[in-house]
Amino acid sequence: MKGKTNWRSQQRNAWLAGLMPSIILLVVITLLPAMALVITSLTPLSLTNPQETFNFSDPLINYRQLLEDPRFLNSIITQIKLSLVSVLFQVIIGLGLALLLNGTSAWLHTARTLFLIPMVLPPIIVALIWKIIYTPDISPLHQVLELWGITLNSLIANPATALWAIAVADIWQWFPFTMLMVLAALQMIPRDPLEAASLDGASARNIFRYIVLPYIKPVLVVCALFRLIDSFKAFPLIYILTDGGPGTVTEVTNYYGFIQAFNFSYWGYGSAIAVVILVGVFVLSYIIGKAGWSDERKASA
Amino acid sequence: MSEKLALEHVSGNVRRRKHFRLRGSREVATWLLLLAVLSPFLWMVLMAFRPAIEVFDLTLWFTPTLDAFRALWQGNFLHSFGNSLLVSTLSTGLSLVIGVPAAWVLTRWQFPGRRYVALWILVTRMAPPIAFTIPFYLAWRWLGLQDTVIGLAIVYLTFTLAIVIWLMQTFFAAVPPALEEAAWLDGCSIWRTFWTITLPLVAPGLAATAILCFIFSWNDFFYALILTRTQAVTAPVAIVNFLQYEGWEWSKIAASGTLVMLPVVAFTLLVRRYLVHGLTAGGLKD
Numbered sequence: 001m002k003g004k005t006n007w008r009s010q011q012r013n014a015w016l017a018g019l020m021p022s023i024i025l026l027v028v029i030t031l032l033p034a035m036a037l038v039i040t041s042l043t044p045l046s047l048t049n050p051q052e053t054f055n056f057s058d059p060l061i062n063y064r065q066l067l068e069d070p071r072f073l074n075s076i077i078t079q080i081k082l083s084l085v086s087v088l089f090q091v092i093i094g095l096g097l098a099l100l101l102n103g104t105s106a107w108l109h110t111a112r113t114l115f116l117i118p119m120v121l122p123p124i125i126v127a128l129i130w131k132i133i134y135t136p137d138i139s140p141l142h143q144v145l146e147l148w149g150i151t152l153n154s155l156i157a158n159p160a161t162a163l164w165a166i167a168v169a170d171i172w173q174w175f176p177f178t179m180l181m182v183l184a185a186l187q188m189i190p191r192d193p194l195e196a197a198s199l200d201g202a203s204a205r206n207i208f209r210y211i212v213l214p215y216i217k218p219v220l221v222v223c224a225l226f227r228l229i230d231s232f233k234a235f236p237l238i239y240i241l242t243d244g245g246p247g248t249v250t251e252v253t254n255y256y257g258f259i260q261a262f263n264f265s266y267w268g269y270g271s272a273i274a275v276v277i278l279v280g281v282f283v284l285s286y287i288i289g290k291a292g293w294s295d296e297r298k299a300s301a
Numbered sequence: 302m303s304e305k306l307a308l309e310h311v312s313g314n315v316r317r318r319k320h321f322r323l324r325g326s327r328e329v330a331t332w333l334l335l336l337a338v339l340s341p342f343l344w345m346v347l348m349a350f351r352p353a354i355e356v357f358d359l360t361l362w363f364t365p366t367l368d369a370f371r372a373l374w375q376g377n378f379l380h381s382f383g384n385s386l387l388v389s390t391l392s393t394g395l396s397l398v399i400g401v402p403a404a405w406v407l408t409r410w411q412f413p414g415r416r417y418v419a420l421w422i423l424v425t426r427m428a429p430p431i432a433f434t435i436p437f438y439l440a441w442r443w444l445g446l447q448d449t450v451i452g453l454a455i456v457y458l459t460f461t462l463a464i465v466i467w468l469m470q471t472f473f474a475a476v477p478p479a480l481e482e483a484a485w486l487d488g489c490s491i492w493r494t495f496w497t498i499t500l501p502l503v504a505p506g507l508a509a510t511a512i513l514c515f516i517f518s519w520n521d522f523f524y525a526l527i528l529t530r531t532q533a534v535t536a537p538v539a540i541v542n543f544l545q546y547e548g549w550e551w552s553k554i555a556a557s558g559t560l561v562m563l564p565v566v567a568f569t570l571l572v573r574r575y576l577v578h579g580l581t582a583g584g585l586k587d
Contacts, residue, residue: 014491015410022403022466023418029459030425033436040435100331111331113570117342120569122520124537125562128554129341131544132348138551140344143359172341233429236522240544257431262527267435274432285427 034278041272047265062272071248072273075256082163082252083231086170091224093171094178095216099208101179102186112183119176127240130169134241156241159249166250169237174230178223185219186212225288229281253277348555356551369556378557381539385561388450388525388535389518392457393511400465401507405495407466408473409481422463430523433459438527448530456524461514468513472506473499509572516565536561 042059066072101112118126134156136142145152155165189212197207232254238244244251244259254277261270348356350365407415437456446452476499484494500507525535540561543554
């Protein structure tokens with residue numbers, strides 16, 4: 001009996017020894033910075049006022065300013081427009097391709113793998129690829145259109161099209177994500193109901209609508225939420241293609257935060273913007289958790 | 302009865318023929334779509350091999366040349382390429398050494414706070430980089446870690462550690478605990494069991510995790526842009542510098558892009574199966 005408790009406490013210590021380095025490191029590199037961010041957001045710290053690090057005389061000044069900053073409010077609207085459009089098309093295109101590519105033959109497997117390329121490219125390369133497409137001098141797109149007698153002005157220099165040009169590049173980059181997830185879900189659909197339905201003469205459309213779609217709906221929802229959260233981080237595309245312009249047409253919230261913090265060196269104000277984005281991300285993550293997609297829930301189910 | 306059978310036979314025949322035709326057109330449609338989708342990407346690769354004077358031409362007929370790559374070889378690009386390699390290797394190595402044991406403990410030991418640790422890791426995966434960049438930027442200025450490879454590698458741990466802990470948990474869960482318990486009963490210590498029994502069993506998973514960590518570090522642009530200046534510049538930042546300061550040398554730019562993406566594309570297609578886990582931080586079953 002004594003030996004057993006001894007073994008238990010030894011085991012416990014061994015577990016702790018393995019776990020603690022990670023926990024400590026995670027606290028230092030994620031929890032501390034997160035706290036520092038919130039604290040900085042309560043001060044007017046900037047490059048020109050380094051002495052303001054611990055000036056908490058008016059802690060909410062940055063947040064009050066945000067509410068009255070038209071450029072910030074505008075950036076949220078831009079963000080919502082960009083996110084909704086790109087996520088919508090990513091889900092639709094990803095779903096369509098997944099249905100097209102679902103199967104077991106070898107060529108389908110190859111095609112599936114090749115379709116993943118846009119997603120696995122370094123984001124900066126994706127931005128570079130679309131910079132080439134959108135720069136009239138060297139763009140194959142512009143040149144082909146010119147052959148047909150259509151002169152297209154630069155899409156990224158035109159305020160009416162710049163945001164949608166970025167959305168196209170973003171959709172191109174991330175549709176494979178939805179495709180991959182939906183394919184995984186499609187392969188988990190049990191065969192029986194599909195076979196029964198097709199034996200009973202159900203049309204392909206009805207099979208999709210009443211059998212396939214209900215099965216993959218949770219995956220679609222989770223995909224959309226994941227993409228929505230990630231779309232808040234869109235940076236390289238905007239940095240390379242438009243730099244937030246023309247004017248502030250493509251300036252999303254994340255980009256505005258970057259400009260405030262690192263172009264203007266208003267660190268306090270930039271932190272406040274980052275905190276706002278963080279809160280948005282938390283809320284959406286919470287929704288994902290509620291949608292029943294955390295590992296915990298799966299384990300207990 | 303026999304009538305019905307005959308009918309079924311006929312309709313089966315029809316379906317099979319229709320199916321065959323469908324498959325033919327499906328194959329064609331797939332490859333055409335693939336070509337269309339990948340054409341922007343292929344165009345950049347072609348551009349890298351184009352002679353500099355023909356870079357503005359639409360034609361696909363040109364004599365490929367390695368001039369652009371040669372120019373990169375002579376320039377400063379290799380330095381940033383080396384930095385990218387170093388920083389990615391360093392952060393991958395560190396996160397494996399620290400994260401793998403933790404992942405094993407989290408799979409095997411059901412302690413009360415386990416849920417919160419898992420949740421916190423998921424949250425760090427979701428958090429936007431800008432939230433971490435401002436504090437790190439200020440701290441690194443103060444600590445003198447700005448523009449150093451080690452400083453950047455530490456920042457990359459914010460996401461590589463999360464990847465390791467999430468991914469390795471799924472691999473460890475697949476190892477039967479009975480194997481480990483048997484070793485414990487024979488008097489093997491916990492960490493020796495881990496080293497000699499568990500770890501060899503998850504070797505393929507470990508390789509996949511390492512590759513994913515490497516790729517995520519390699520692909521990063523935002524942190525490198527802000528936390529480096531000249532010494533520790535990584536390849537993605539070097540490409541952007543080309544774009545901004547040598548914007549007319551398109552074949553050189555395309556060549557640098559091709560060099561940076563090649564290892565990534567090759568590796569990721571290798572670990573395709575684990576990509577879903579890596580991207581959703583284990584939030585979704587493959």
